[in-house]
Amino acid sequence: xxxxxxxxxxxxxxxxxxxxxxxxxxxxxxxxxxxxxxxxxxxxxxxxxxxxxxxxxxxxxxxxxxxxxxxxxxxxxxxxxxxxxxxxxxxxxxxxxxxxxxxxxxxxxxxxxxxxxxxxxxxxxxxxxxxxxxxxxxxxxxxxx
Numbered sequence: 001x002x003x004x005x006x007x008x009x010x011x012x013x014x015x016x017x018x019x020x021x022x023x024x025x026x027x028x029x030x031x032x033x034x035x036x037x038x039x040x041x042x043x044x045x046x047x048x049x050x051x052x053x054x055x056x057x058x059x060x061x062x063x064x065x066x067x068x069x070x071x072x073x074x075x076x077x078x079x080x081x082x083x084x085x086x087x088x089x090x091x092x093x094x095x096x097x098x099x100x101x102x103x104x105x106x107x108x109x110x111x112x113x114x115x116x117x118x119x120x121x122x123x124x125x126x127x128x129x130x131x132x133x134x135x136x137x138x139x140x141x142x143x144x145x
Contacts, residue, residue, distance in 0.1 A: 009124060010059045016120045018052030024112040032105055054091045055116075058083035081117055088113050 025047060058080045068076065092109060093099045100106065 006059075006063055009062075010056055012124060012127065013059055013120055014052045014056040016123055017055040017116060018048045020116040020119060021048040021051040021055070024109075024116060028105075028108055028112060032108070050091060051088055054087045055084050055113075057087065077121070081114070084117055085110060085113050 061076050061080045061083065064072075089106070089110060093106070
């Protein structure tokens with residue numbers, strides 16, 4: 001994946017991660033800190049955007065000027081997932097030393113990151129599948145002329 005296609009995929013990933021991060025923050029917040037007023041100011045709206053940005057950076061692992069083999073793709077996907085987990089967990093809890101002691105919270109956040117990664121990957125796969133199908137149909141129509 002390269003060029004415009006890579007940029008579009010990264011933008012799709014950013015917006016999907018931002019949206020799903022908002023949902024995860026809401027669910028985890030209601031589970032672990034019920035009764036907390038939502039948003040302690042407008043800065044709270046930046047959190048999903050920051051997670052979206054941090055979660056999109058590992059897309060660079062997928063950049064290639066040539067078509068990747070299935071094995072290369074799977075290896076890069078695993079590396080990408082590990083990077084997403086590490087970067088987002090560090091962004092969420094980096095300076096909060098007392099938070100690292102709450103293993104239940106860390107596990108819940110790590111699982112939510114994994115689920116968001118799976119959902120974003122599935123959305124991306126579906127979009128790529130539909131685009132490939134459309135291009136194949138267009139090619140068939142062109143060949144039949």
